[in-house]
Amino acid sequence: MPRPNHVSIIDEIGMKKTMPATPEQFEWRVNKTLDDAPVVFLGLGPEPDKVPEWFDLPNDEIIFFLESQAFIDQVKDWEPRLPENFQRITPEEFTRDSAANAHVVRYLPVQRAFPTDFGPLTARITLGDKELPRLNKTVWIPTSDTDLLGRELAQAFRDAGYSVTMIDHVQLGKHPGNTLPEILQEGVPDLFLSVNFKGLDHFGLGYTILKEAGAEVAIWLVDNPFNLLTSVKALYWKNARLFVTDHTFIGPLINTGAKWVTHLPLGTSRELFETGGELPQHGHGLEDRLVFVGRSAFPDKDKFFAGLTVPADQMTTIKNHPHEKRYDFHWWTEQLKTLPPWPGNAIRQIGAGAEWAGKHWKKVCLESAGPIVIFGDTGWQALDNDRAEVRGPVDYYDHLPAIYRSASVTLNATGMQLPAGLTQRHFDVWCAGGFLITDANPGLQIFPDELVDPIRYTKPDEIRDLFLQYRQETETKQELRAAWRECILQDHTYANRVETILTALSL
Structure with missing residues (x-):
């Protein structure tokens, strides 16, 4: 049998949708307490003249309906095909009370195509007509x-x-x-x-x-x-x-x-990081070590960016000039000019570039750091740094606070998905009593310059010297740590x- 020729429309976010004209596309919510309740259709589909026959509706009773005007405007001759006893009502007339006292029929394809129009109507059906109590604070x-x-x-x-x-x-x-x-x-x-x-x-x-x-x-x-x-x-x-x-x-x-x-x-959470955590078995011997904690990729990264490749020209630029600028999401937006940012998945091409650039930046930083202990997944084992010791992942709540406190210095290298987005390390390390050095992320502007300048690096080859500067427990390091901790606990907790x-x- 030939496939039916369904009407196609453009939905509220600009995507093409088919609107099948069959009775199976309608969901009936029969009012079991009021047999003679009025019938209200939320959407009639592209062939409204067939609806009475499909559902054996009387032609001498008013059948109420609501419809998206954007849908009507896209279906040829829709209004002339409307049965005479069908009466359109406004969304304001379809209250929770009227929904509870009617037989309600939903044409499902149009609900998905125009959820802004039909979502509130469905909400009134599902919530019922009883007054909902308020929960205090x-x-x-x-x-x-x-x-x-x-x-x-x-x-x-x-x-x-x-x-x-x-x-x-x-x-x-x-x-x-x-x-x-x-x-x-x-x-x-x-x-x-x-x-x-x-x-x-x-x-x-x-x-x-x-x-x-x-x-x-x-x-x-x-x-x-x-x-x-x-x-x-x-x-x-x-x-x-x-x-x-x-x-x-x-x-x-x-x-x-x-x-x-x-x-x-x-x-940061003072309750979870100030005194929490204990060292795991593979977390000892950090007293004079530089430490990095992080995963090499976010979960399901390959699935999220499936089928996408990073343009070779941009990759070459970044490899040749790794610290000339931050090759972040906004940089990739300018490079690739993918439009529109929403709806659809086109923006993932930019995200794929930023993700690759972030991984490359972290790789260059970890390779330039010299001797370093990395707590993370096996993705870090391919680093070109024979003095990098990959010890495996740790639990965020159970182990991380103790690792930050025990390490001489913790290294932060920020990804490129969030051009000015800070990481948990920027807050948790200081809260736990540790000491952080970080790359020059624009998001650091929320902190005082006098705290940021001494612990910030702009080039990967600065990491080693910065670590050596703070490796020992000098008075300067202790004062800086105390100032940072006071700043974080005063203005940058989750209570704030x-x-x-x-x-x-x-x-």
Whole structure:
């Protein structure tokens, strides 16, 4: 049999979508308590004249419907084919109360094509007509047992007087229409704080349900925002409250449509790093050693950048002039001029270049460092430095604070995905009582110059001399460490970051 010729339209983010005209594309939510309840269609599909026949609808009763005008405008002769007894209503008329007292039918393809139009309507269906109780000073954080920042944020919010509920982000992201309404019946939090869109589905239904219920929703983009946005398939993120660890993305995000973006750097947790941790078996003998801790690639990197190659010309430039400038994400954006940054995956080509440049920078730094102990994965074993000792990874909470305290000096080399984004090392090392030297990342401007200048290097061949300068426990080193620690604990803990969040959101 020949394949049916489905109507194609352009969805709300500019992608082509097919709109099948079959009864199987409709989802009925029958009102079991009111047989004579009115029928409301959320979308009628591209052939509205066939709907009465498909569902044996009476022609002498009003059938209510809502439809996306963007959809209507793209389907030829849609309005002339509308049955006479079908009456269009506004989204404001489709309240939670009216949704609960109707037979509601959803045309699913248009829901996915225009989630900004239909998401609030679906949210009103799922939430029901009962008034939801408010939870007093409560924050929900979607996370998992292995995620960083969950523990730190939870502790900081509790210290600020908030109750914190940690929610499995996987279930929320997969089934927001089922999971969220169920737990919202127990109460609506003041804030739902997502890190890197965790707990929020691709089409923004979870975000819309939370907003419809009256919760504030904030998204902290800890990693590269545009890499993260490749998974988002709806416009909702442009209206969300966004925080970024790298202030240089504020302008590009606003130029792409974001309405609200605030800088929120990483920080440290005094409770977890000041006295925590113990040395693992492979972590001894660091008293006079230079130490680096980090992985050679982020998880699933090859999958994320699958099929992409880094242009040879740019690779050659970087190899020949490794420290002439920072070959970061913005540099690659200028080089490759990939448009648009969103929607779609085109921006991943820029991300692939920045990822390669970051790995190359760290490689050059570790090869120039001389004798160094590396706690990380086997990807570091290919370094051209026979004095580099790769000892294997360590646990972030159980071991890292003790390693930072024990090492003579800890080395930081920043990646290129976040041009001015700092790492946890910039905060955790000092909190734990360690001593850090770091490359010249623009994000260091949040710290006083008199603290940054003595511990910063601009070229890889400066690392060895800088380490030797601070290898011994001199009075200068002790005073610098104390000043850094005071700065971090006063202004750069997660308690400070939570205060910024609460103030920015007027909570």
